[in-house]
Structure formats: structure tokens, C-alpha cells
Amino acid sequence: MMLEVKGLHKQFGGIHASRDINLVVEKHGVHAIIGPNGAGKTTLIAQLSGALKPDAGRLRFDNTDITHMSRHRRAHAGLVRSFQITSIILPMSVLENVMLAVQSTEGHSYRFWAPVSQDAELKEKAMQSLSEVGLGNRADQMAGEISHGEQRQLEIAMALALKPKLLLLDEPMAGMSKEESANMIELLKQLKGETTILLVEHDMDAVFSLADTTSVLVNGHIIATGSTDEIRNNAEVQKAYLGD
Amino acid sequence: MIGTLSKPSGLVYSTVIVLLLIAPVVISLMEHSFYLDLLTRILILTIAVVSLNLIVGYGGMISLGHAAYLGIGAYSVGIPSYYEVFNGYIHLGLAIGGSALFALVTGIICLRTRGLYFILITLAFTQMLYYTFVSIEEYGADDGLVIYQRSEFGGLLDIENANTLYYAVLVVLLLSLYLMHRLIHARYGKVLFGSKHNDERMQSLGYNTYQYKLSCYVISGTLCGIAGFFLGNFTNYISPEMMDWTHSGELIFMMVIGGTGAVLGPVLGTATFLFLEEFLSSITVYWHLIFGLLLIALVMFGKGGLHGLLSRMDRRWEKSQ
Ligand SMILES: Nc1ncnc2c1ncn2[C@@H]1O[C@H](COP(=O)(O)OP(=O)(O)OP(=O)(O)O)[C@@H](O)[C@H]1O
Ligand SMILES: [Mg+2]
Numbered sequence: 001m002m003l004e005v006k007g008l009h010k011q012f013g014g015i016h017a018s019r020d021i022n023l024v025v026e027k028h029g030v031h032a033i034i035g036p037n038g039a040g041k042t043t044l045i046a047q048l049s050g051a052l053k054p055d056a057g058r059l060r061f062d063n064t065d066i067t068h069m070s071r072h073r074r075a076h077a078g079l080v081r082s083f084q085i086t087s088i089i090l091p092m093s094v095l096e097n098v099m100l101a102v103q104s105t106e107g108h109s110y111r112f113w114a115p116v117s118q119d120a121e122l123k124e125k126a127m128q129s130l131s132e133v134g135l136g137n138r139a140d141q142m143a144g145e146i147s148h149g150e151q152r153q154l155e156i157a158m159a160l161a162l163k164p165k166l167l168l169l170d171e172p173m174a175g176m177s178k179e180e181s182a183n184m185i186e187l188l189k190q191l192k193g194e195t196t197i198l199l200v201e202h203d204m205d206a207v208f209s210l211a212d213t214t215s216v217l218v219n220g221h222i223i224a225t226g227s228t229d230e231i232r233n234n235a236e237v238q239k240a241y242l243g244d
Numbered sequence: 245m246i247g248t249l250s251k252p253s254g255l256v257y258s259t260v261i262v263l264l265l266i267a268p269v270v271i272s273l274m275e276h277s278f279y280l281d282l283l284t285r286i287l288i289l290t291i292a293v294v295s296l297n298l299i300v301g302y303g304g305m306i307s308l309g310h311a312a313y314l315g316i317g318a319y320s321v322g323i324p325s326y327y328e329v330f331n332g333y334i335h336l337g338l339a340i341g342g343s344a345l346f347a348l349v350t351g352i353i354c355l356r357t358r359g360l361y362f363i364l365i366t367l368a369f370t371q372m373l374y375y376t377f378v379s380i381e382e383y384g385a386d387d388g389l390v391i392y393q394r395s396e397f398g399g400l401l402d403i404e405n406a407n408t409l410y411y412a413v414l415v416v417l418l419l420s421l422y423l424m425h426r427l428i429h430a431r432y433g434k435v436l437f438g439s440k441h442n443d444e445r446m447q448s449l450g451y452n453t454y455q456y457k458l459s460c461y462v463i464s465g466t467l468c469g470i471a472g473f474f475l476g477n478f479t480n481y482i483s484p485e486m487m488d489w490t491h492s493g494e495l496i497f498m499m500v501i502g503g504t505g506a507v508l509g510p511v512l513g514t515a516t517f518l519f520l521e522e523f524l525s526s527i528t529v530y531w532h533l534i535f536g537l538l539l540i541a542l543v544m545f546g547k548g549g550l551h552g553l554l555s556r557m558d559r560r561w562e563k564s565q
Contacts, residue, residue: 049448051444051447051448070452071447071448072447072449072450072451072452072453073450075447075448075449075450076450080448081448083445083448087442087444087445087448088442088445089437089438089441089442089445090441090442091441092437092438092441096434099434100434100435100438100446100449101449103431103434103435104449104450104451105450109431109432109434109435109451109456110431110432110459111430111431111432112423112426112427112430112432112433113426113427113430114430114431115426115429115430116429116430116431116434117429158445158449162449162450
């Protein structure tokens with residue numbers, strides 16, 4: 001078991017964004033989370049990654065209790081997220097963004113002297129992640145100057161460079177063109193073999209072609225978990241979500 | 245750090261550095277020791293602005309309390325001298341240790357806040373220090389202390405000599421500029437830059453950004469403490485007034501005029517600020533008004549400060565090649 005969520009609660013004032021969420025993500029494969037707008041998907045991801053503190057509940061990741069582990073420690077432990085709203089360092093080049101991710105995996109960064117730009121190994125590792133997502137030819141451009149779809153790819157490249165055990169992807173296809181989405185789905189299919197993925201996605205075709213298991217989140221609560229077919233045919237799910 | 249010599253920026257910066265190197269010789273020929281004083285003061289404050297530029301320009305932490313470290317450095321000379329301890333290593337050790345400690349303790353608290361709150365808390369801590377020294381009668385309270393003798397460095401360095409003091413400050417300034425240049429291009433600097441622009445992301449990448457910022461804050465405070473050590477020696481006088489918040493504000497002005505985030509910006513900014521102040525106050529009693537208007541114009545229209553201006557000239561120059 002990769003991740004176990006027990007009794008997770010999170011409230012924002014009167015909004016109950018997570019109510020008693022129980023979830024098990026098995027090793028390998030893709031576990032999808034679907035649910036209508038405002039269901040609490042991003043809130044869940046934020047709590048898993050440590051960006052938000054749950055009001056109650058416990059988290060176990062890779063046989064360790066991480067409920068109180070800080071965000072940066074979780075990243076080092078292999079729990080890595082991407083953001084629904086692209087979160088990159090805009091005034092840096094595409095390559096430098098990924099180099100920062102690689103750098104993070106190589107011990108502390110209290111290094112004050114050697115210029116990063118002459119670190120061939122760091123560059124090469126970053127280039128690998130970039131090529132993997134198909135952004136190799138954009139390496140030297142500023143992150144703020146590439147297209148939205150490419151920024152989404154960069155977002156993934158940075159996450160991949162951290163060599164995650166569990167990749168939390170928050171709507172990686174959001175705002176992408178049809179072609180870009182198709183490429184992303186291909187990429188995720190390849191990644192499936194290497195790492196475990198928790199995928200939050202609106203695009204049902206993407207979910208059903210990628211996911212091994214799917215959970216449905218409605219109003220902060222998981223109302224069903226099962227194989228793709230089970231979810232498709234679940235009456236409650238159809239009523240709550242797929243119907244509209 | 246300086247780039248191609250034939251570029252406008254390269255030309256300006258290398259001229260400035262050559263002028264700084266030969267200035268004492270020229271000035272002694274002209275027998276105008278006043279100018280040496282002005283230059284020494286500029287160099288000392290440039291070190292302080294370099295340190296401020298590190299936290300603001302690279303770390304994204306705007307401090308309105310940096311004058312505290314000038315005070316700590318200066319009192320590290322003044323208080324021991326009051327007890328007739330003139331050993332410069334002790335003075336410098338106290339300046340470094342004292343400012344590092346003050347930065348660490350206040351940084352731990354300031355860095356729990358953001359934006360406006362951060363600015364206000366840095367200001368509050370400095371005001372606390374200011375009033376602490378105002379209340380200590382033993383060290384002259386409001387009036388401060390006169391330093392009768394400058395720090396002694398055995399036979400190694402005699403900073404009683406104005407030229408020696410000048411060159412000592414210049415060497416420290418050039419070293420700190422070089423350190424900044426290395427630092428911002430090294431791994432450490434990249435992490436600072438990343439967290440300045442997107443702290444959330446940096447944490448998700450596995451960086452304990454709080455620690456990196458705190459260390460940056462301490463390095464900056466320590467460097468400014470060294471500037472304070474020189475300032476105490478230079479003015480032969482210490483007083484709480486050195487920590488007044490208006491001085492913290494002036495440091496910010498100097499930084500902005502030079503170009504926030506540019507390694508060599510502080511050199512241009514500090515020199516421009518102090519020369520202008522000197523020049524305007526010598527021609528009219530209403531100089532504050534003109535000075536204020538000029539500062540507003542520089543900040544409003546000089547995007548990226550003087551360094552930004554030079555960069556734009558560089559780009560035009562490159563195109564014309
Ligand atoms: N920081 C916050 N403060 C207050 N309310 C919040 C906060 N973050 C989220 N919410 C609320 O919690 C609920 C869940 O939001 P969340 O962003 O997790 O939904 P989502 O499933 O990711 O939606 P979407 O599909 O639109 O991305 C929403 O009602 C939202 O308005
Ligand atoms: Mg969301």
C-alpha cells in the first residue's frame with residue numbers, strides 16, 4: 001500500500017471541504033479521483049502534500065505516518081504534487097526550473113560558490129526530465145514565455161525530476177488543447193509503469209483510459225471507489241456526477 | 245561580474261572601480277581630505293546596501309530595520325573602547341557575532357510573517373534596539389559616546405590613517421561584491437531566487453525555504469554589522485541615532501536607485517544618493533525638497549534603477565554591433 005488516508009476532515013468556515021475521507025492508494029498504477037467542481041479534490045491533494053493541515057485524520061505514506069510531516073520532507077520522502085493552477089518560477093528558464101527540482105534531490109543547497117550554470121550533471125538530469133515530457137526544445141526559453149500547454153508540461157517535468165514514489169496530479173490536462181491532452185495521456189501511460197499516480201481529472205475519457213481504480217468525491221466525501229467499470233455503472237455515481 | 249569592458253555597463257563599472265582605487269592618491273594631491281571622507285562614507289554604506297540587496301533583491305524580504313546592524317557594529321567598537329579595550333579583532337568579533345545573533349533571533353520571528361507585516365516587524369525590532377540604547381545612561385543615552393581611538397589590529401593595519409581605513413573598507417566591499425556574485429549564481433542563490441518568486445512551489449520541490457531565508461537574513465545582517473564596525477571607526481562616534489528608522493529607509497533608497505537585485509547596483513545607488521545629498525545641501529537650504537522630488541522621479545521613472553538604465557544601454561549597444 002502506497003498511501004492510506006483515514007478519517008480526514010477539513011473545514012473552511014462553514015464549508016466542509018473534506019468529510020471523513022478514507023482512501024487507500026495501492027502501489028503501481030493510476031488511482032483517479034473524480035468529482036464535480038468544488039467537491040474538494042484540490043483540498044485533498046493539498047492535505048496529502050502537506051500544504052494544508054487537516055482538522056482531523058491520519059495519513060500513512062509508504063509505511064510511515066506522515067500526518068505531521070512538513071511539506072518539504074514529504075517531497076523528499078517521494079510524495080510529490082503538481083498544481084492545478086500552473087506553479088512554476090516564471091522569471092527563470094525552463095531548464096533552470098527543472099534544475100531546481102533536480103538540485104533538491106541532491107542533498108542540501110547551502111553551496112555558495114560553484115556556479116550552477118557550469119554543473120553539467122545537473123543540467124543533463126534536468127534535460128532528461130524535459131525530454132521525457134517533450135519540452136527538450138524549449139529548455140532555454142523563459143518559463144513565463146512558453147505556451148500554457150507547455151507550462152503544464154513543465155509542471156510535470158519538475159515533479160518527475162524529483163523521482164516520486166507517488167505522484168499527485170491535480171488536473172494535469174486543465175486548459176490544454178486536444179492534441180496536448182492526448183500527448184499528456186500518452187506520457188501518463190508511460191509513467192504508469194514507473195511510479196504510482198493519484199490523478200485528479202475532469203476529463204472522463206482520460207480517466208477511463210488511464211485509471212485502474214477510481215474514487216468519486218462529492219461534497220467532500222468519497223461516495224464510491226472501484227474499477228472503471230464499477231464506477232461507470234454505479235447508480236449513485238451516475239446520479240451524483242456522471243448524469244449531468 | 246562586470247562583463248565585457250566595451251559595453252556601456254562594463255565601461256561605467258570598471259571606471260568607477262578604477263576611480264575608487266586611485267581616489268586617495270588623487271585626493272591627497274588636491275589636498276581636499278573632505279572628499280576622502282565622503283568616499284569612505286559611501287563605501288561603508290555601500291557594504292550595508294549590498295547586504296540589504298541580498299535579502300531584498302534575492303530573498304524577497306523587505307527590511308525596514310537594517311540600520312540596527314549599523315548600530316550593533318558601531319557599538320561593538322564604541323562600548324569596548326569605553327572600557328579601554330581597543331583590540332580590533334575583539335571589536336570585529338563582537339560586530340559579527342552580535343549582528344549575526346540579532347539577525348537570527350529577530351529573523352526567526354520576522355520570517356513567520358509576510359509582506360507588510362514582515363516590514364513592520366523588522367522596523368519594530370530595530371526601534372526596540374534604538375530605545376534600548378537611548379535608555380542606557382552609561383553609554384551616553386541619546387548623546388552617544390565619542391570613540392577616542394580606532395580599532396587596533398596590532399602592527400598589521402593602522403586604520404587611524406584615513407587612507408588605510410579607506411582601502412580596508414574598499415577591500416571588504418570588493419570581497420563582499422564578489423561573494424554576492426558567486427552566491428547568486430550558486431545553488432544557494434537559485435534556491436533564494438526560486439523562493440522569492442514562488443515559495444509554495446519551492447516547498448513542494450522539497451526545500452525548507454524558511455531555513456534558506458533565515459540563513460540569508462543572518463548573512464545579510466552580519467555583513468551589515470561589518471559595515472557598522474567601519475562606520476563606528478570612521479565617525480569616531482556612536483549614538484542611537486545611527487539606528488533611526490530613517491537610516492533604514494535611506495538604505496532602501498540607495499538600493500532602489502542603484503537597481504534592486506543587481507550585484508553592482510548598490511555601488512551606483514549609494515554614490516548617487518550621497519553625492520546628490522552633498523551637492524544639493526551645499527547650494528540651497530531647501531535641498532530636502534529638491535532631493536525628495538529627485539528621489540521620487542528616480543524611483544518612478546528609472547525602472548530597475550541605474551543598473552537597469554545601463555542594461556538597457558547595453559542592449560542597444562549589442563544591437564548596434
Ligand atoms: N483556502 C480556502 N478558503 C476557503 N474556502 C476554500 C479554500 N479552498 C477551498 N475552499 C472551498 O472548499 C471547497 C472545495 O474546493 P476545492 O478547490 O478543493 O475543490 P475542487 O474539487 O478542487 O474543485 P475544482 O474542480 O473546481 O478544482 C470549495 O467550496 C471551495 O470554495
Ligand atoms: Mg481543484
